[in-house]
Amino acid sequence: MxxxxxxxxxxxxxxxxxxxxxxxxxxxxxxxxxxxxxxxxxxxxxxxxxxxxxxxxxxxxxxxxxxxxxxxxxxxxxxxxxxxxxxxxxxxxxxxxxxxxxxxxxxxxxxxxxxxxxxxxxxxxxxxxxxxxxxxxxxxxxxxxxxxxxxxxxxxxxxxxxxxxxxxxxxxxxLPVREFRAGMAEVIKYGVIWNQDLFNQLEAQKNLDSLDNINLEILQEIIKKSCQAKVDVVNQDEKEAGLRAILNYGHTIGHAIESLTGYSQINHGEAVAIGMVAAGKIAVKSGMWTKEMSQRQDDLIKKAALPESIDKSLKSQKIIETLQLDKKVKAGKVRFILPTNIGKVDIKEEIPSEVINTVLEEMKRT
Amino acid sequence: MxxxxxxxxxxxxxxxxxxxxxxxxxxxxxxxxxxxxxxxxxxxxxxxxxxxxxxxxxxxxxxxxxxxxxxxxxxxxxxxxxxxxxxxxxxxxxxxxxxxxxxxxxxxxxxxxxxxxxxxxxxxxxxxxxxxxxxxxxxxxxxxxxxxxxxxxxxxxxxxxxxxxxxxxxxxxxLPVREFRAGMAEVIKYGVIWNQDLFNQLEAQKNLDSLDNINLEILQEIIKKSCQAKVDVVNQDEKEAGLRAILNYGHTIGHAIESLTGYSQINHGEAVAIGMVAAGKIAVKSGMWTKEMSQRQDDLIKKAALPESIDKSLKSQKIIETLQLDKKVKAGKVRFILPTNIGKVDIKEEIPSEVINTVLEEMKRT
CATH class of the missing domain: 3.40.50.1970 (Rossmann fold)
Known part of the structure; x- marks a missing residue:
């Protein structure tokens, strides 16, 4: 069908x-x-x-x-x-x-x-x-x-x-399994930023880490809901004036990590996964999201066998400096897309560097 | 103003x-x-x-x-x-x-x-x-x-x-005077294909062959009417589906001549001028336009010191073959934009090669 x-x-x-x-x-x-x-x-x-x-x-x-x-x-x-x-x-x-x-x-x-x-x-x-x-x-x-x-x-x-x-x-x-998981990071993103149903459906799956572990009909539905989420957002903002920015959830810190690791060790989806974990924690620390919701997101990321932690060789200060060089940054102020619910995010203009630093340190692989 | x-x-x-x-x-x-x-x-x-x-x-x-x-x-x-x-x-x-x-x-x-x-x-x-x-x-x-x-x-x-x-x-x-005249060829084109007023205004001028011979206010009006003509046509057909084709009046034979002379001896406007003279004559021979209107067009072209004849070294058969290679030609049939009045043209799908040949031969410089 x-x-x-x-x-x-x-x-x-x-x-x-x-x-x-x-x-x-x-x-x-x-x-x-x-x-x-x-x-x-x-x-x-x-x-x-x-x-x-x-x-x-x-x-x-x-x-x-x-x-x-x-x-x-x-x-x-x-x-x-x-x-x-x-x-x-x-x-x-x-x-x-x-x-x-x-x-x-x-x-x-x-x-x-x-x-x-x-x-x-x-x-x-x-x-x-x-x-x-x-x-x-x-x-x-x-x-x-x-x-x-x-x-x-x-x-x-x-x-x-x-x-x-x-x-x-x-x-x-x-598709190599690692690339499948990278795509799954974006699917999880749509669940967090736009579609609670999709999020719930992902939670109901036993595994999200490979094609073999997902029922084909479920996969089709997941893809459909993800496409629909992107279409909804883009339709309202074809030329990137405003709303489309929410698609960058997880990408702010994600891009910084990709850039610092030379786009080789970590692929885009993996970087986004790490970025979502970080954004979730920042949202909790900013009082925008509950710890429980943040945990539910991180559980999905784990179920897709995506990384949740940051290699300790990556200095937090370096990541923060890279954030401030990003083309999306206006006048040195880092803008974050942060969840306020499951299926809902908000744009937060100024997150203090100390909060970012604390979160990045918490995420260091031990 | x-x-x-x-x-x-x-x-x-x-x-x-x-x-x-x-x-x-x-x-x-x-x-x-x-x-x-x-x-x-x-x-x-x-x-x-x-x-x-x-x-x-x-x-x-x-x-x-x-x-x-x-x-x-x-x-x-x-x-x-x-x-x-x-x-x-x-x-x-x-x-x-x-x-x-x-x-x-x-x-x-x-x-x-x-x-x-x-x-x-x-x-x-x-x-x-x-x-x-x-x-x-x-x-x-x-x-x-x-x-x-x-x-x-x-x-x-x-x-x-x-x-x-x-x-x-x-x-x-x-602007070198020869390029000024080349632009004037397109101005005359708008008079023929779209705006009778513009055509009449051009006829009322003593000279059209250089900036020095045209009153500045008149020039401004002429430019405005020409721009408006192009805007009108393009607005109705932004992506070249249909009407926009009429802007190619004079360009069919014009392009062939440009291409055969290696885009060097004759500039674009001059080629369009020759193409308009030819199209006018074809329209007359096809019973679409009067000889008198065709002459009025040719008089404007002369007034702008633009060429009206074809160098006899250019073989008519060669021009016709080039027409048939043009990207705008469908299945070898040459489509012409031909005037039906002053300020009005029609698209004519099939003009017999003999008619084109006769007109080209008439235009040979003696």
Whole structure:
């Protein structure tokens, strides 16, 4: 059974389809969109090896003319140069305004494909087929596309909406378990910031640490609720004027830790998990959240086998300094997204450094 | 006295201000837009030498923090690489979401600055200060931004609207006369395709061949009516679905001639002038337009000292073949925009090659 979320924006609308075991029928979904004949699949070699043939065969069977272009995996290739190569291939295959770029991959592939689609011939069709849990519930929704500048992540990009987001949760079976857990961190985030039902549903699960330990129907529901949460927030704030900031729950300290550890030891989801634990504790210390709720959040993080503590080699003072350098910081004041309930957060402008420091020290791994 | 055209689109709105002798007060206009403090002026060395100081001083006096970046003149530099350099400078000066890129120059500078603004931090503010007549009445309006691909013009780009288009017609005094005339070709085009009043006003002028021969108030009106014509058409068709095609009047054969002569001997406006003469004759032969109206158009083109004939070294058959290769051609059928009155055109899907050939042969310079 497929679930559909309709995303309606002032100038466009599209569907997020969640349909387990249906990757082989994706052509049917594209067929209903009245796209032009040409589709170019952008992927990375590993993912393409798993799912490329299935997607291409389905598209061909539906009558599309299909091309493909592979980009090596990882942030290192998330560059303007990779986009330039997509342009060359788009020219080679004579893609037209009505043609489609289809992103088959995780967040990096989605961001790059979206940016290429946004900027080739001033915008051609874009379809997202996320293959990581993180991309399904986060990166593929909201229209953020782009690449890195040598000196900063995602500095080059555009807001550009897809014509379709197509999610087959079964592709997660080839996702490394650590990446599955990283996606689960964002799922837990939606439970804390937006949807109490989702939170309760996660609590009702025995395990959240791998695909094998979650019932497929439950997984589909969890993905749907997560997507819906992001859609709700983004719909109210497409261009990041205000509300969208709550999606950064757990990301403030998370980003600082990612940056200090060079984006290598700890992945994004793990950093967010640590950041949520910290934010929860800060909220408790600020009298905004109960200790019991904070504990319930931390229990979910544990159930997803995500980290809750900070390596003691990371100096708290260093983390606080990094926070103050963040681009989201205004005039040195660190803004935190803090929970006030299960499913509800508030934006708190000034948290004293001493409170942050105390919490970080409490979280040091012993 | 300044004239203002309000452009209202579904998702944004902005003003086109035409204000002679007011470049030195541009800061005031930006001040009312609630932009962030940082403005980066993008220009080319020659234009910056003429007007850079005036613009920068006015912006500084209004309280902006101003930076500048120069790009060498010409299509050769309209590349992704030039944009990449703008990104580097944007990073160096730490431009923020609320910062502004201001294009001070002709169409090339405007297109590039707009694309950089569209894609830095997923979109920052963009202000157009066109310094050529062509950019004032055409390129600066409609939201088309972009750069060339080595194998094709404007293949990389985005639709992105400015926050303000600021036109001081007096900057045209430093524009080479041949470029002034090229802009006048587009002005005449608006008279033919959209605005009979404008056409009549042009007919009432003794000369249209240089700034010195036109009264400043009349020039302001002509620019205003031309901008309004483009705004009217684009407003009804922002993303080029249908009506916008009429702006290509004169461009079908014009582009073929530009392409065959290597974009060097003949400039864009001159090619459009020749294209309009040809389209007029085709319309007459197709029984859509009167010979008298066609002659009135050709008289305006002559008055602007624009070319009306085709060099006999250009083979008509070659032009027709080039038409059939154009990206706007569907299934080998050449679509023409043809006049049906003064101020009115129609789209004609299939014009027999023999008719085109006869007209081209008639236009051969003897």
């Amino acid at each position: 497929s679930s559909v979320i309709q995303v309606t924006l002032p100038h466009t609308s599209y569907n997020i389809v969640i349909d387990p075991n249906s990757l082989g029928t994706i052509g049917r979904y594209l067929d209903s969109l009245q796209l032009g004949q040409k589709v170019m699949v952008i992927s990375n070699p590993e993912i393409f090896n798993y799912y490329g043939k299935t997607v291409i065969n389905s598209l061909k069977k539906t009558g599309f003319e299909v091309f493909s272009h592979l980009i090596p995996p990882g942030e290192t290739y998330k560059t303007l140069d990779s986009i330039s190569q997509v342009y060359d291939v788009a020219l080679k295959y004579r893609l037209e305004r009505s043609s489609t770029l289809l992103a088959l991959g995780g967040g990096v592939i989605g961001d790059m494909t979206g940016f290429a689609a946004a900027t080739w011939l001033r915008g051609i069709n874009f379809v997202q087929v996320p293959t990581s849990l993180l991309a399904m519930v986060d990166a593929s929704i909201g229209g953020k596309t782009g690449v890195n500048h040598p000196q900063g992540k995602n500095l080059i990009g555009a807001f550009y909406q897809p014509r379709l987001v197509f999610i087959d949760p079964m592709v997660l079976k080839t | 300044s004239s203002v055209i309000q452009v209202t689109l579904p998702h944004t709105s902005y003003n086109i201000v035409i204000d002679p002798n007011s470049l030195g007060t541009i800061g005031r206009y930006l001040d009312s837009l609630q932009l962030g403090q940082k403005v980066m002026v993008i220009s080319n060395p020659e234009i910056f030498n003429y007007y850079g100081k005036t613009v920068i001083n006015s912006l500084k006096k209004t309280g902006f923090e101003v930076f500048s970046h120069l790009i060498p003149p010409g299509e050769t530099y309209k590349t992704l690489d030039s944009i990449s350099q703008v990104y580097d400078v944007a990073l160096k000066y730490r431009l923020e979401r609320s910062s502004t890129l201001l294009a001070l120059g002709g169409g090339v500078i405007g297109d590039m600055t707009g694309f950089a603004a569209a894609t830095w931090l997923r979109g920052i503010n963009f202000v157009q200060v066109p310094t050529s007549l062509l950019a004032m009445v055409d390129a600066s309006i409609g939201g088309k931004t972009g750069v060339n691909h080595p194998q094709g013009k404007n293949l990389i780009g985005a639709f992105y609207q400015p926050r303000l288009v600021f036109i001081d017609p007096m900057v045209l005094k430093t």
